[in-house]
Amino acid sequence: MNCYYHHGTAGSASCHECGRTLCSSCSDRFNPILCEGCFTSSQSSERKEIVKKFTISGILLFIGMIFSIGSGSLGTAIISTYFIAAIPFGWTLISRILSGWVLFMGIRGWIIYPFAKLLASWVIGGFVAPFYLYKMIKRFKEINNDMNTVIQENADLKAGA
Ligand SMILES: [Zn+2]
Ligand SMILES: [Zn+2]
Numbered sequence: 001m002n003c004y005y006h007h008g009t010a011g012s013a014s015c016h017e018c019g020r021t022l023c024s025s026c027s028d029r030f031n032p033i034l035c036e037g038c039f040t041s042s043q044s045s046e047r048k049e050i051v052k053k054f055t056i057s058g059i060l061l062f063i064g065m066i067f068s069i070g071s072g073s074l075g076t077a078i079i080s081t082y083f084i085a086a087i088p089f090g091w092t093l094i095s096r097i098l099s100g101w102v103l104f105m106g107i108r109g110w111i112i113y114p115f116a117k118l119l120a121s122w123v124i125g126g127f128v129a130p131f132y133l134y135k136m137i138k139r140f141k142e143i144n145n146d147m148n149t150v151i152q153e154n155a156d157l158k159a160g161a
Contacts, residue, residue, distance in 0.1 A: 090125025
């Protein structure tokens with residue numbers, strides 16, 4: 001079989017995601033070995049996840065501000081707003097820890113679980129938010145760079161052909 005992208009070149013590997021045949025220059029592009037289509041779609045879905053999390057956090061920040069204004073001192077208002085906005089980040093951590101475990105719970109677990117998870121996210125979120133914020137912003141920049149590289153490479157290929 002020849003490369004999916006280069007019809008004149010013999011394939012030497014295949015995409016780990018969809019199995020398309022790739023030549024050696026195509027299989028060297030990404031790690032793990034992916035075709036361009038699978039690479040860009042996985043990057044853009046990851047980017048969407050990050051944007052979603054920041055959007056939810058932004059909405060919670062707004063809600064938290066409305067509820068905190070006028071209640072107690074400015075210090076407590078800031079702290080409580082911060083903890084509300086940090087819920088999505090606590091949620092991320094708890095989801096990671098509990099993934100798989102949820103499947104073994106009974107029906108009662110399924111009812112209690114979302115509330116318990118929300119409460120735990122609220123408690124933990126504020127402590128892990130700075131770490132996740134840093135990580136997600138860094139990842140977001142990486143994805144944008146990778147996507148730009150792919151676009152640039154394609155433009156170079158077209159110019160060269
Ligand atoms: Zn693929
Ligand atoms: Zn190729």
